[in-house]
Amino acid sequence: MVQRYPYMGEPGVTRIRRKWRMCITYFFLLTLLSLGVICTNLFEKEIGLGNSIYFVMIVASTVGFGDITFRSKRGRIFACCWIFPVTTAFRYAF
Structure with missing residues (x-):
């Protein structure tokens, strides 16, 4: 039988790929958020x-109130390396 729209693929396969892509995205986002909480606790002991958790969610959602900030040099370096991947994953997930 000839497919009417062969470029669209099989509906079941496309649905499964979309679900796997979302699962991988949410897993990656959860991993990045967890890494952010762990590293924030390691670098900034007084927080x-x-x-x-509050700081990581505010930074990841790009709201950035500024009430909690990194004070140490290691914390600021971590934030510079961490902000881009987590905001990208956050944007892709939602």
Whole structure:
């Protein structure tokens, strides 16, 4: 049987690929957010776990209130390397 629109692929395969792509994206985003919380706790000891989670979500969503910031040089270097991948993953996920 001839496909009417061969460039679209099989509907079931396309749906499965889309689901896998979203699963991989959410896993990557969760990994980056977890890495952010862990590194924030390592580099900035006085922030605490609750504020680390808050800080990571504010930075990842690009809101950036500025009420919590990195004070150490290592923390700022980490933030420079971490912000681009997590905002890209956040944008792709939503």
